[in-house]
Amino acid sequence: MADIVTTSxxxxxxxxxxxxxxxxxxxxxxxxxxxxxxxxxxFSAINFLDKVxxxxxxxxLMRELNLSPTxxxxxxGSFFWLFSLSAAVVGFIGNRVPTxxxxxxxxxxxxxxxFPVALASTAGTLLLSRVxxxxxxxxxxxxxxHALYKWFPHEKRNLPVSLINQGAxxxxxxxxxxxxxxxxxxxxxxxFIVLSAxxxxxxxxxxxxxxxxxxxxxATPAGNAPxxxxxxxxxxxxxxxxxxxxxxxxxxxxxxxxxxxLTWLPSYxxxxxxxxxxxxxTMFAIIVAAGMPVSMGLSWCSQRMLRAGASSRTARxxxxxxxxxxxxxxxxxxxxxxxxxxGKVALLAVSTTLPTIAAALGPAVLGxxxxxxxxxxxxxxxxxxxxxxxxxxxxxxxxxxxxxxxAGAAHGFELGFAVCGAVMxxxxxxxxxxxxxxxxxxxLRG
Numbered sequence: 295m296a297d298i299v300t301t302s303x304x305x306x307x308x309x310x311x312x313x314x315x316x317x318x319x320x321x322x323x324x325x326x327x328x329x330x331x332x333x334x335x336x337f338s339a340i341n342f343l344d345k346v347x348x349x350x351x352x353x354x355l356m357r358e359l360n361l362s363p364t365x366x367x368x369x370x371g372s373f374f375w376l377f378s379l380s381a382a383v384v385g386f387i388g389n390r391v392p393t394x395x396x397x398x399x400x401x402x403x404x405x406x407x408x409f410p411v412a413l414a415s416t417a418g419t420l421l422l423s424r425v426x427x428x429x430x431x432x433x434x435x436x437x438x439x440h441a442l443y444k445w446f447p448h449e450k451r452n453l454p455v456s457l458i459n460q461g462a463x464x465x466x467x468x469x470x471x472x473x474x475x476x477x478x479x480x481x482x483x484x485x486f487i488v489l490s491a492x493x494x495x496x497x498x499x500x501x502x503x504x505x506x507x508x509x510x511x512x513a514t515p516a517g518n519a520p521x522x523x524x525x526x527x528x529x530x531x532x533x534x535x536x537x538x539x540x541x542x543x544x545x546x547x548x549x550x551x552x553x554x555x556l557t558w559l560p561s562y563x564x565x566x567x568x569x570x571x572x573x574x575x576t577m578f579a580i581i582v583a584a585g586m587p588v589s590m591g592l593s594w595c596s597q598r599m600l601r602a603g604a605s606s607r608t609a610r611x612x613x614x615x616x617x618x619x620x621x622x623x624x625x626x627x628x629x630x631x632x633x634x635x636x637g638k639v640a641l642l643a644v645s646t647t648l649p650t651i652a653a654a655l656g657p658a659v660l661g662x663x664x665x666x667x668x669x670x671x672x673x674x675x676x677x678x679x680x681x682x683x684x685x686x687x688x689x690x691x692x693x694x695x696x697x698x699x700x701a702g703a704a705h706g707f708e709l710g711f712a713v714c715g716a717v718m719x720x721x722x723x724x725x726x727x728x729x730x731x732x733x734x735x736x737x738l739r740g
Contacts, residue, residue, distance in 0.1 A: 321508060327445035330507070331454040333500060334438045337397065338461030340492050341434045342556075343469055344404060344427060345373065347489060349557045350473040350578075351482035353564060353571065358482075359417055367692020369421050370557040374684035376429035381681060384433035385440075385674015389667060393441035394504045396433065401497035403430035408490035412483040432681065436674035439657045443669065444507025449600060451661060456593035456654040463585045463650075466555075470579030474571050526667055527738050535737065537663065538672070540728025541611075541656055545680035547721020548618045548652040550714045551625060553684040555582075555646045558691050558707065566704035567635040577639050585647035592617060592651040606662060606731040614655035615725040621648040622718025629708035645711075649718060656680075663734045687714060 348355070348370055356366050388396055407427045414420045435458070442454050476485050532538055559581070563574035592613075599609035625645035628638060657673045664672045691710035698706035 322447055322450075323445075326505075327442075327507070328454070329503075330445055330505070331442060331457050333504060334397075334442060335457050335461035335464070336496060337401070337434065337438060337500075338458045339465035339468065340401075340404070340489070340496060341431050342462040342465030343489055343492070344408065344431060346466055346469045346556045346560075347473060347485050348373070348424065349560050350469050350575070351477055351485060352557075352561045354477065354482045355420075359415075359420070361417060363692045363696045364689075365417060365692075367557075367689045367695075369417060369424060370692075371685045371688040372421050373424045373428035373431075374553070374681055375425050377432035377684060378678035378682045380429040380432035381436055381674050382671075382678040383674075385436045385677070386671035388433070388437050388440050388670030388674065392506045393437050393444070393670075394500075394506050396437050397441065397504065398497055398500055400430055400434055400437075401493050401500065404493040405490050405497060408486050408493065411486040412490075414483075432678070433674060435653070436657075436670065436677040439673055440670040441507065443661055443666075444509055447509060448661065449597075451658050452593045452597040452600075452654055453590075455657060456590055456651075459589055459650055459653050460586055463582050463589065466582035467579050467586075470560075470575045470577075470582060474575035478571075527665055529668075531738060532664065532668070532672060535663075535734050536728040537659070537731055537734040538676075540725050541659060542676055542679040544615055544618060544721045544725030544729075545652055545656050545676055546683050547622070547718045548649040549680040549683040550687045550717050551621060551646055551649050553681075553687040554691055554711065554714055556684075557688040558695075558710070559642070559646075562704070562707040562711075563639070566707040567638060569635070581639065581643045581646060584643045585650055588647045589650050589654070592648075593654050596651075596655060606659060607729065610655040610659050611729040611731065612726055614652045615722045615729075617648040617651045618725070619719050619722030621645045622715040622722060624648075624715070625711045626715030626719065628711045628715070629705070630712075642711075645715065659729065659731050662731055663738060 352366060352370075355361070356363075361369070384396060404427065407423060407430060411420065411423045411427075414423060438458055439455055442458070443451060446454050473485050476488065560574055560578050563569050563577050564571060569577055596609050596613050599613070600606070621644065624641050628641055628645075631641070633641065656676060660672050660676060661669060687710075690713065691707070694710045694713075695706035698709060
């Protein structure tokens with residue numbers, strides 16, 4: 295990239311030379327690094343299966359437990375009540391505790407919490423289970439990213455983080471295909487038993503194969519002699535910086551769309567657009583499957599721009615914000631453009647796939663400007679702010695669905711999507727105006 299030169303050294307080894315070349319660059323181990331990325335991709339897939347399963351079984355669950363749309367919205371949103379707080383707290387713990395053990399502990403907690411949901415007979419029990427599960431899954435993404443950054447140097451981080459995001463898409467794809475099938479043959483409760491077993495298997499595998507990375511990144515302005523990266527920067531500087539704060543806003547806006555996809559999209563396809571349960575599951579799978587090549591392709595384009603000399607502001611900030619904005623416009627148009635059901639599915643595919651690139655590029659920007667010793671905490675804090683949208687958006691959607699029922703089954707859903715789209719457009723504009731990574735680096739380095 296044009297404005298930042300990065301070098302990679304093992305923790306505790308000698309710093310980079312005057313030419314910005316690491317004395318121990320060979321410590322980057324591609325095969326081992328990508329193997330860890332693969333494990334964390336599976337971890338992400340299980341994480342998102344856990345998130346979306348409630349939305350996939352919403353119709354039979356609401357019927358059996360006699361829940362109104364607003365009540366279901368509260369239960370769906372309860373997953374995020376402690377999600378953000380837990381992400382922030384555990385993220386700061388990740389500054390000091392090896393990520394290997396944090397990830398193992400999360401997988402064990404998922405195993406223990408998912409199984410009782412299969413026995414839940416009241417809304418209160420279901421709500422409590424989702425709150426605890428959310429607390430256990432909140433730190434999953436930021437801790438995974440921090441773990442990956444210990445294996446990959448700065449200029450190679452876009453694709454592995456994007457791969458983790460593909461794990462999320464794989465999880466959603468599996469949910470769209472498998473959950474309706476499992477529900478049809480064994481009932482909606484059986485899905486939670488399967489997910490509990492999947493978490494247990496991953497935990498056993500990670501215990502034997504998971505390891506801690508050793509790469510350490512130093513960032514210096516291009517064309518200057520490398521300055522020693524400060525071990526710590528006062529949080530009063532980090533948390534008042536425009537690049538950091540505006541990045542938080544953009545991440546929040548992007549996550550609004552994801553939250554609605556996880557909780558209400560299957561119900562919209564079934565109740566709003568008239569697909570049966572199997573068709574709705576297939577359509578849901580198609581929408582999330584479309585995101586796999588799109589997200590990886592966008593991440594690759596951003597990384598190519600960096601290698602070609604583009605600044606981080608151009609290749610990461612503006613590129614990611616435009617994707618969020620275009621997705622927001624597509625969602626905003628949903629209730630105003632007369633389209634057949636398949637056309638609306640296509641519009642939703644655009645609005646839900648493009649903004650996901652923000653989850654890969656946002657942490658990469660923070661990784662540039664934040665010292666390694668504080669990186670886990672700041673990425674976790676960004677995740678906490680972003681995922682707080684998950685506690686708000688489903689409730690707003692549920693309220694609109696309930697109050698606008700007289701206008702037609704689809705109207706409340708589409709109005710909720712439009713509100714989310716407006717938030718995404720606003721987040722795009724704020725991110726473009728406020729984020730200047732190179733300016734922030736100069737400010738934090740003095």
